[in-house]
Amino acid sequence: MAVELVRSVCPHDCPDTCAIITTVENGEVTSIAGDRDHPITRGYLCTKARFYVPRITHADRILYPQARVGAKGGGGRFERISWDEALAEIAGRFTQILAESGGEAILPYSYSGTLGLVHNNGMDRRFFYRLGATDLLRTICTAAGEAGYRVTMGKVIGPDPEGVDQADLIVLWGSNVASTGPHLLPMIKRARQRGATLVCIDPRPTRSSRLADHHIAIRPGTDACFALGVMRILIEEGLYDREFVARNTVGFEALAEHVQAYTPAYVEAETGVSPETLLWFARLYGRHPRSVVRLGWGMQRYSNGGMAVRTVACLPALTGAWRHPGGGVLISNSEAFPINRGLLHRPELAPGPVRSVNMVALGQALTELTDPPIRALYVYNSNPAAVAPDQEVVRRGLSRPDLFTVVHEIFPTDTVDFADIVLPATTQFEQTDIHSMMGYYLNLNRPATAPKGEARSNHDTFCALADALGFEEACFRDSQEDMVRQAMQDTPHWSHASYEELVARGSVRAQTPTTPYVPFADGVFPTPSGKIELYSERMAAEGLPGLPTYTPLAERVERAAAAPYPLRLLSPASHLMTSSSHGNFAALEPNERPWLEIGSADAAARGLADGDPVRVWNDRGECELVVKLVPGLQPGVVVTEKARWPKLSPDGRNVNATTSQRRSDLGGGATFHENLVQVAASAP
Numbered sequence: 167m168a169v170e171l172v173r174s175v176c177p178h179d180c181p182d183t184c185a186i187i188t189t190v191e192n193g194e195v196t197s198i199a200g201d202r203d204h205p206i207t208r209g210y211l212c213t214k215a216r217f218y219v220p221r222i223t224h225a226d227r228i229l230y231p232q233a234r235v236g237a238k239g240g241g242g243r244f245e246r247i248s249w250d251e252a253l254a255e256i257a258g259r260f261t262q263i264l265a266e267s268g269g270e271a272i273l274p275y276s277y278s279g280t281l282g283l284v285h286n287n288g289m290d291r292r293f294f295y296r297l298g299a300t301d302l303l304r305t306i307c308t309a310a311g312e313a314g315y316r317v318t319m320g321k322v323i324g325p326d327p328e329g330v331d332q333a334d335l336i337v338l339w340g341s342n343v344a345s346t347g348p349h350l351l352p353m354i355k356r357a358r359q360r361g362a363t364l365v366c367i368d369p370r371p372t373r374s375s376r377l378a379d380h381h382i383a384i385r386p387g388t389d390a391c392f393a394l395g396v397m398r399i400l401i402e403e404g405l406y407d408r409e410f411v412a413r414n415t416v417g418f419e420a421l422a423e424h425v426q427a428y429t430p431a432y433v434e435a436e437t438g439v440s441p442e443t444l445l446w447f448a449r450l451y452g453r454h455p456r457s458v459v460r461l462g463w464g465m466q467r468y469s470n471g472g473m474a475v476r477t478v479a480c481l482p483a484l485t486g487a488w489r490h491p492g493g494g495v496l497i498s499n500s501e502a503f504p505i506n507r508g509l510l511h512r513p514e515l516a517p518g519p520v521r522s523v524n525m526v527a528l529g530q531a532l533t534e535l536t537d538p539p540i541r542a543l544y545v546y547n548s549n550p551a552a553v554a555p556d557q558e559v560v561r562r563g564l565s566r567p568d569l570f571t572v573v574h575e576i577f578p579t580d581t582v583d584f585a586d587i588v589l590p591a592t593t594q595f596e597q598t599d600i601h602s603m604m605g606y607y608l609n610l611n612r613p614a615t616a617p618k619g620e621a622r623s624n625h626d627t628f629c630a631l632a633d634a635l636g637f638e639e640a641c642f643r644d645s646q647e648d649m650v651r652q653a654m655q656d657t658p659h660w661s662h663a664s665y666e667e668l669v670a671r672g673s674v675r676a677q678t679p680t681t682p683y684v685p686f687a688d689g690v691f692p693t694p695s696g697k698i699e700l701y702s703e704r705m706a707a708e709g710l711p712g713l714p715t716y717t718p719l720a721e722r723v724e725r726a727a728a729a730p731y732p733l734r735l736l737s738p739a740s741h742l743m744t745s746s747s748h749g750n751f752a753a754l755e756p757n758e759r760p761w762l763e764i765g766s767a768d769a770a771a772r773g774l775a776d777g778d779p780v781r782v783w784n785d786r787g788e789c790e791l792v793v794k795l796v797p798g799l800q801p802g803v804v805v806t807e808k809a810r811w812p813k814l815s816p817d818g819r820n821v822n823a824t825t826s827q828r829r830s831d832l833g834g835g836a837t838f839h840e841n842l843v844q845v846a847a848s849a850p
Contacts, residue, residue: 168192173201173672175601175611176215177594178744179278179307181498182349183603184211185673188595188614195222195595195615204673205328206603212348214742217751222593222618226577226750229619232588238565240813242583249620249630252587257634259542259570260297267538269298270520275528277304278745279547280624282599282611283505284649286547289628289642291511296637300540301522303834306553310835311466311497314476317702317832318483318714320692321501325458327604329492329682331356335454338366339478340389341462344373345741350460351377363450367392369736370763370805371798382447383800386734386839387468388437390477391716395433396448398425400484405452407486414689415483417701417713424713436716438800455485461497464738467839469720472832477714483698491682499605502685503659503676509652512641526836527827529556532563542570546591546624549746551580553809555825555836558787574627577750580812590621597623598646600653600668606676606683608660610650610668625649710831720828721840731784731842733768737808737821749811760815762791762845763805769795772846779816779848782806784841787823790816790848804845808838 174186185201198218202209221227231252232244247255263271274294280286294301303309312322330336330353343350354377358364366378367389375381384392400406401422411418430441451457459478466475479495487493523531523540528550532540543564554560564571564584573585582588596617601609617623622630625646632642644652647665654660663674675681693699706712739745742752752758762780774780778793782804791806799805810820821841828837 172612172614173610174198174595174614175599175609176211177280177282177599177601177611178214178747179281180744181347181604182206182212183281183601183609184215184349185603185609186211190614193615195219201672206349206607208349208352210349214744214748217748218595221576221751222595222615224577227618228575228578228582228588228590229621230590231620234586238567238584239561240583240818244588249622252589253630253634255587256572256631260635263541263570264297267541269517270300271538271541272297272299273523273531273540273543274299274302275525275543275545275550276302276547277306277525277553279747280594280599282594282601283510283653284599284646285597285624287507288510288649289625289644290546292515292641293628293632295511295513295515296632296639298517298520301520303522303524305829305834306525306836308463308466308498308835309833310472310830311461311463311475311833312500313833313835314466314472314474315479315497317476317705318479318699322498323502323685323692324496324499325492325494325685326606326682327353327492327496328606329684330354330458331360332490332492332682333357333456333458334362335450335457336362336364337451337457337459338364338368338374338378339459339461340368340465341460342368342372342374342738343460344377346462346739363454365447365450369800369803371796373741382439382443383798385436385438385800386736386803387470387719387722388716389465390470390474390714391428391433391436392439392444393477393481394425394428394714394716395430395444396451396481397421397484398428399445399448400452401425403449403452405449406484407455410486410489411484414488414691415698415700416695417699421480421700421713428716436718451481452485455487456490456493457482457485457487458492459495461495464736464839466830467836469828469831469837469840470717471830471835471837473711473715473717476832477716480698480700480714483700488686489684491684500602502605504657505602505608505653505660506655506657509655510649515639524829524834526555526829526834528554529559529563529827532566532569533559540569542572544572545581546574549579549581549809551584552746552749552811552820553822555822555838556786556827557812557819557822557825559827574624579746583813589627590619592617592621592623596621597625598650600650603673607673608654608663608668609673612669717831719840721826721842729785729842731844733802733804733843733845734839735782735821735824735841735843736803736805736839737825737841738805740807740809743807743809746809746811749809749814753811753814759792760790760810760820761794761806763794763796763799764845765799765801765803766795766797767801768804768845769793774845774847780845781848782824782843782845784824784843786826787819789819789821789823804843
């Protein structure tokens, strides 16, 4: 029996980006394990990884190109066609649309089905630039938080995760790392063994809050208010680093005056956090400057989300936490050591400026956009029928008989049901790719097995489409290996690495003067002023608050008094899925149902018991869920997981039947958590 060990990488939307050792026997993947030698993975894979091997040969996998016969939507039927037929049909339809309406009538839709730089940031971008297609603003997950963080810090650069174990205080703020980034937990454990304190700030009890020394149950969408209240106490009690503030910040005096309005009484009225708890936390934070705040993305999924992240990012500037290894605020390191995206994307291929569509507003784009309307939609690395907000509007758009839709997928998702042409996609174990891990490592994924059926990767499919459309540029003939090499080309922090080294070792770390790296040790910050901007001239010039500010949620102000929707529905990440990826496997898990977390008081007021089926609705739509009573969940808040496959739900819908296309204050991000609903027992 021929046995081979191949280095692989988890491709999904998680900062851990695990290094995997794949066992291959006679050409077939038989098992996977975490790479014990990798300094982050250390041999551990999360619970989602157990779905990887079975999905390669699963009976439901799409193995051949297909064309739709019959109506769009659930119950649609498909017939097998050849790749030549599929490519000819797509090229022919695109050519017709280009001639009649221009490239802007074609819209790509993709996000994090894989985060590989080759298959999600390479040939696909070249293809749609060359086509002159409408530009998709990929804002659905992180845009608001990144925009807010940049206002304060200049770029999305945080502390080195490998320094977290040196902290004396670790704050998980809206971050359920036990489910969405578990490789931080061993670092936290080592810090706690040294005596560090772990605090969780989150509207709901989570797997992470149960591990913490303290849990502060803040009201959803009030994070900026709480942070400003903390600042007030830090300044009043002198619990800030005067030398660091004077040397490294701008706007401190204005901030000190501004935060006086955030009294403990006002903070309690908005956040639900008592003055005693506010004072305790502020003193704890001020007295432990060797601290790190790990921010989650949930905080920025509100209309005030960008400003919330901008505000929390100001806290370590007051205590001087950035002086210390692992200290500061960590939301992402996506801009710490960038790869050569320009060489991967090739934006110069575009024929000229094109319009943009925010992916949060897909429903509006498909049903309202004109001059020209969207006539073709190409979906890959995403499942918009499940993940996009305002689901009923999205479905109306996807159901248009005049919309030509191509979906490149591994499994028959809800979006596949609306396709005209379905293309079979490879899994991670059938392609070459390169992945960023926590911003500090690049990991190489090597193919472990041949593609099943007639599956093709994103890269190879876009190369074939470029050829079918007659694109003559040489860059459309670059191989997957070429793209990996180009990603590292002319990059100062990766210049020491090579493709050959990645093949041999599987992973390389960014070139830094120290490990752990202290990113702002030189006192230079990538902002317009060169300092941490407690006050932002740029924001003020745009007519926005120059100082960090709390604004109550827009939906609360606009709709709560006028509509009978008293409950705020949060839809955080699942422990078993990464967005909608693995949704078909997670649905088969024992006791895994589309549940609704609800507190005892709200359940009793509606006559609900654990396990009862319920209808959840507002004026946008409704879905059916199952009650899960959760002790400690605050009144007025209910919770369900995001992105379940609607077709595997009781009524063919998920939570996005109730969410809106509203965008955040900064960055145009999604506002999934800003969702007021009512809940009642389902009709018998």
